[in-house]
Amino acid sequence: MSTHTISILAENHSGALSRVAGLFSSRGYNISTLTVAETDDPTLSRMTIVVKGDESILEQIVKQLNKLIDVVKVVDFKEEPVLERELILVRVDASKSNRHEIIEVANLFESKVAAVSPTSVTLELAGETPKINDFCLMLKPYGIKEIVRSGAIAIGQLRK
Numbered sequence: 001m002s003t004h005t006i007s008i009l010a011e012n013h014s015g016a017l018s019r020v021a022g023l024f025s026s027r028g029y030n031i032s033t034l035t036v037a038e039t040d041d042p043t044l045s046r047m048t049i050v051v052k053g054d055e056s057i058l059e060q061i062v063k064q065l066n067k068l069i070d071v072v073k074v075v076d077f078k079e080e081p082v083l084e085r086e087l088i089l090v091r092v093d094a095s096k097s098n099r100h101e102i103i104e105v106a107n108l109f110e111s112k113v114a115a116v117s118p119t120s121v122t123l124e125l126a127g128e129t130p131k132i133n134d135f136c137l138m139l140k141p142y143g144i145k146e147i148v149r150s151g152a153i154a155i156g157q158l159r160k
Helices: 016-026 055-067 099-108 129-142
Strands: 002-011 031-038 044-053 071-076 082-093 112-116 120-127 144-149 153-156
Touching: 002 016, 002 055, 002 153, 016 031, 016 044, 016 055, 044 055, 055 071, 082 129, 099 112, 099 120, 099 129, 120 129, 129 144
Parallel strands: none
Antiparallel strands: 002 044, 002 071, 031 044, 082 120, 082 144, 082 153, 112 120
């Protein structure tokens, strides 16, 4: 099983996301991450889907995605250079005695302090998924109260 990052440009109207997600669920595939946002053209949305699965079945899904009326373009980044990022917000237990240690971890990962309260610190980090995972591991001993992850977004890189 391999991981695929699939970028879909689709018409921005109700039902489009449901039809795209339906293709994956009808084949029994769980979507690992899904992000959707309007593009610079308000009539179009970009969907970035990360899914793990069998190469031949995912190839069929990509072909079927291209046949959907709402879909304008599909790119499976399996063989293209890709720039991929994820955003995370993490609320961590923080007291006066350990706050400086948490801030040191944040600085090590080039994270931003998004909010501070008397009992917690909320950190923000954008980066590749392995970096996000490492960040979470480093913060776990301090007591993670809440995590919100955006899921991957991706754009193809220009070849030189």
